[in-house]
Amino acid sequence: MTPPARKPYWTNIIFFTATPLAAIAGLIWLYGRGGPHWGTWILTVAWLYAVGLGITAGYHRLFSHRSYEAVGPVKLVLMLLGGASFEGSAIDWSSDHRTHHRYVDTELDPYNIKEGFWHAHFGWLIKELVPARNHANVKDLLNDPLLQFQHRNYVGLAALVCFGVPTLIASLWGDPWGGLILTGLAGMVFNHHATFSINSFCHWLGSQPYSIHHTGRDSWLTALFTYGEGYHNYHHEFPADYRNGIRAHHFDPGKWLIAFLSRFGWAYNLKRARSDAILKAIWKTDEEKILSRLSATKSDGLTVRLQQAVSSARLRLEEAHQHFLKLKEEYHRLKDSGMQSLHHQIENLKGELKMARENFEKALTEWQHLIGHSSLSLQF
Ligand SMILES: [Zn+2]
Ligand SMILES: [Zn+2]
Numbered sequence: 001m002t003p004p005a006r007k008p009y010w011t012n013i014i015f016f017t018a019t020p021l022a023a024i025a026g027l028i029w030l031y032g033r034g035g036p037h038w039g040t041w042i043l044t045v046a047w048l049y050a051v052g053l054g055i056t057a058g059y060h061r062l063f064s065h066r067s068y069e070a071v072g073p074v075k076l077v078l079m080l081l082g083g084a085s086f087e088g089s090a091i092d093w094s095s096d097h098r099t100h101h102r103y104v105d106t107e108l109d110p111y112n113i114k115e116g117f118w119h120a121h122f123g124w125l126i127k128e129l130v131p132a133r134n135h136a137n138v139k140d141l142l143n144d145p146l147l148q149f150q151h152r153n154y155v156g157l158a159a160l161v162c163f164g165v166p167t168l169i170a171s172l173w174g175d176p177w178g179g180l181i182l183t184g185l186a187g188m189v190f191n192h193h194a195t196f197s198i199n200s201f202c203h204w205l206g207s208q209p210y211s212i213h214h215t216g217r218d219s220w221l222t223a224l225f226t227y228g229e230g231y232h233n234y235h236h237e238f239p240a241d242y243r244n245g246i247r248a249h250h251f252d253p254g255k256w257l258i259a260f261l262s263r264f265g266w267a268y269n270l271k272r273a274r275s276d277a278i279l280k281a282i283w284k285t286d287e288e289k290i291l292s293r294l295s296a297t298k299s300d301g302l303t304v305r306l307q308q309a310v311s312s313a314r315l316r317l318e319e320a321h322q323h324f325l326k327l328k329e330e331y332h333r334l335k336d337s338g339m340q341s342l343h344h345q346i347e348n349l350k351g352e353l354k355m356a357r358e359n360f361e362k363a364l365t366e367w368q369h370l371i372g373h374s375s376l377s378l379q380f
Helices: 010-032 038-064 072-083 090-102 117-121 136-142 145-152 154-173 176-199 220-225 232-237 253-263 275-296 301-337 340-371
Strands: 005-008 127-130
Touching: 010 176, 038 072, 038 090, 038 154, 038 176, 038 253, 072 090, 072 145, 072 154, 090 136, 090 145, 117 176, 136 145, 145 154, 154 176, 176 220, 275 301, 275 340, 301 340
Parallel strands: none
Antiparallel strands: 005 127
16 A cells, blocks of 8 residues: 555644634633633633543544443533534544544554654644545444534534533633633643654654554553543454553553443443553563564574573463463363362362463463563452
8 A cells, every 4th residue: 555645734734723822812812811710720721621531431442442331421522522622523533533543653654653743743743644534444343324414513412512511610710711712722722732642752752562563551640631641552463452551550531431331231231452462562561672682692502592591481371371361261161060070170170270370480480580570460
């Protein structure tokens, strides 16, 4: 496939230049009249999160990746909030995002970081595709009447929610201009750059624990200002997972919101990557990092033997882990069957399982000594 051509996208150039200028001018005007009400500041923070989650939990994880399903009202609210970001309809947004995942770091990636930080952050938005994007990769979304409706009426809906709702809420305490300018307009500009940072900072700053074969990076710092999308190395490796930050302390409001909704049945079929697949990715990545460090030093017999030792230790670890998991599954299957006649067999299996666990733990310790640090610990 040849990369698509691009020409200046004047609508976006004007929009993305005029809106920050209008926000600055509006805020100066607002402060000339005494500044926004304190209630409007609280509303602004809440609104930033509401729209930010519309993008992360809605546009990104629900529509683009189908990492969970949601009941109609939740879908509607996430669609409206995501739309209020003025980042396009869910159909257009998801089409670009699926292309990004499929062709990441190549010239077919719409926000390819290899074309520079600025291009990935913002530059790609001001260059229009020729021919325009097609929707071949979002046929599932095109069949959704709700998303079709949003796509057809995008600008009106986005303006209504982005500007209308905050103006209406802030007018409850007599500050409609504050709601319009601070929450609606300045909030939209802020959220633009928060979301754009996922394509720039999250492919530039942080670590690569799960894969070194793409530029996605994990960073708690970028997670803080991208509403939890900062665990981007994980996300590119396991895009169908409804979580981005998989550990309990990882800042990921999208994950918390989806888990919360699932308690009431409002979100369901939450997808998670298998923990053995995650561990396998971590170990393989650790191995690849060491092998590349070794090959950067002298290439003599000793280096080759060291590389072989690392690779076989990783294989031993993986085999020990798989064996342990297999026995564990078998043990629980027999135990749960409740059949008395299997008692002897279950006891034998228990002994075998204990040995397999010890073997695995030994292989893990050896591996950690070899690579010089402990892998991310997960429940095994
Ligand atoms: Zn990415
Ligand atoms: Zn994604």
